[in-house]
Amino acid sequence: MSRSHHSAGSVPSQRMLRVAELVRHAVAQLLSRGDISDPVLEKHVVTVSRVKMSPDLKLATIYVVPLGGKDEPEVIAALDRHKKFMRGEIAHDVNLKFAPEVRFRIDDSFDNVSRIDAILNSERVKRDLETPSGDAQDAAEDGAQDDARDNA
Template sequence: MRKPTESAGPTQRQQRVAELVRHAIAEVLSRGDLQDPVLSRHVITVPEVRMSPDLKLATAYVMPLGGEDEQPVIEALERNRKVLRQEVARRVNLKFAPDLRFRRDETFDEAARIDRLLRSDKVQRDLGPDRDSGE
């Protein structure tokens, strides 16, 4: 039997558990179950959670709506990590509740960077009408 390599990406089980954990965290945050003044002032999206291969660590990528106060929000999530972990354990049926860590979601920044590249003069020149006509 072949061992999966790190470059093979997450297993189906990792992806399934990550999605369950993502839903659990998002539900706790949307319901306002945490009594934290920073978190209560923000709508927080959780676009992705990645699980370690042993399913004992969940890295949640988060972004406050509008991208405001990112660092205070992540710090507040870290402060409330224990309560969030308990809530995830209650909602997701796993042998062990995963440790949680929170990171800023950078996919919006990456999308904006790609968009800027595609709109750059150099790329537009390469995509211009002369290229299609074969001249």
């Protein structure tokens, strides 16, 4: 199998990562400069959080987050309406043999981080992580005694 073929769970190549970052930067510039004339996009600040490229670099999945997480379906629909224009601008900004097809998705990784943070800060987890000071002291002393016996 050649290096350019990847299975679904494989690690992206350096080229895939580099092109993804170039595409992310190009799309972020388009949105921040206001090059896209759309009433929905004009009233939202949209963050381009990450881009995943297919192994053949012909498909770019662009993950976005509207500020405040409001009107996500409307923002995705607005971005989808301007796919053709954005693809042309990406092709102009990123020097590739083929301009990648683009698809937009809401990035829910921030929600996952918040959920994990809430779990880690819950009372149950805090209680499970706490060790009484006496038990910790006993464990340290036992470890020191074991080390002394091993060295003797």
